[in-house]
Amino acid sequence: MWRSVGSGLWAAEDGEIIGRCGKSKPGKGYLFTREEFTDFRLQLLFWISAGGSSCVYLREPQRQWGTAGDDRPGYGPNCGYAVAINYHDRENPTGALCNLQKPKKVVGSEEEWNEMEIVCRGPEIQMAIGGKNVNRFTQSRVQAGVIGFGVPDKAPEGFEVRFREVVISPVS
Numbered sequence: 001m002w003r004s005v006g007s008g009l010w011a012a013e014d015g016e017i018i019g020r021c022g023k024s025k026p027g028k029g030y031l032f033t034r035e036e037f038t039d040f041r042l043q044l045l046f047w048i049s050a051g052g053s054s055c056v057y058l059r060e061p062q063r064q065w066g067t068a069g070d071d072r073p074g075y076g077p078n079c080g081y082a083v084a085i086n087y088h089d090r091e092n093p094t095g096a097l098c099n100l101q102k103p104k105k106v107v108g109s110e111e112e113w114n115e116m117e118i119v120c121r122g123p124e125i126q127m128a129i130g131g132k133n134v135n136r137f138t139q140s141r142v143q144a145g146v147i148g149f150g151v152p153d154k155a156p157e158g159f160e161v162r163f164r165e166v167v168i169s170p171v172s
Contacts, residue, residue, distance in 0.1 A: 005030040006067045008151035016164040019054065019151040028067040032148035033168070036062065041169045042118045042147060046085055047162040050110045053086035053152050054161040055098065058120055059145035073148065074098055080145045083118060083127060085161065095127055095134035103127070103134040113164075121171050 002017075004010050008029015009020040019031065038059070048054055057073045060080030070076030082098040087110050089096075095103030107129040108114035117128045122142055127135040149163060 001034060002031050003034055005032060005065045007153075010151075016162050017149065017166065018163075019149060019161045021151055021153075021155040021159050028072070028153045029151045030057070030065060030073055030148050031150075032057070032060065032073075032146040034146070036144040036146055037120075037168060038142065038144045039121050039171050040119075040147075041171050042116075042120075042167070043169075044116050044166045045113045045164050046116055047113050047160075048085055048087075048110050049156060049159045049161070051088065051156040052110070052159045052161060053084070053089065053155070055082040055084055055150040056116070056118065057082050057146070057148040057150065058118065058125065059140070059143050060148060061143060061145045067153065073150065078141065078143070080143075081125065081140060082150075083116075095129055097125065097127075097135060097137050101135060101137050105132070105134055107132050107134055119171060 006029045007027030009022045010031045011018045058081045060073045074082035084092040084096040092098045093106045119126045123140050125137045
């Protein structure tokens, strides 16, 4: 169901998907579904180390991804979208549709489990964290693409991002 791209270390442990930055494999890393989705509901719980960052990727077209410039997921012409998980970035804080729209408010915190729900329906992307609607973007491209997670190229020592109870379901 999943495939890893780039650097970063991904593991499945105790029902969780865990992303780490490792000295043995430094650099950005991604984990993507093999299946593509257009309209869907993504529900999950996330946990992130203090000082770390991650993204949830949506509608990212299948292509040769890289770790720089327009080759990165969420960048380049006809790319998909990235939802930020970052409690330190003022430009793209948790719940932001990266480089497109900031959230109305930042909800949740580091080093605790946070519930996230993302609904993609037609040109609309809605995001909720902890049951609170934080962002609604209505001008997205309607395109099929994979769903994924990311680890940054630089992170604090011992960085981890964890995802569990990941459910992708269709919406009509």
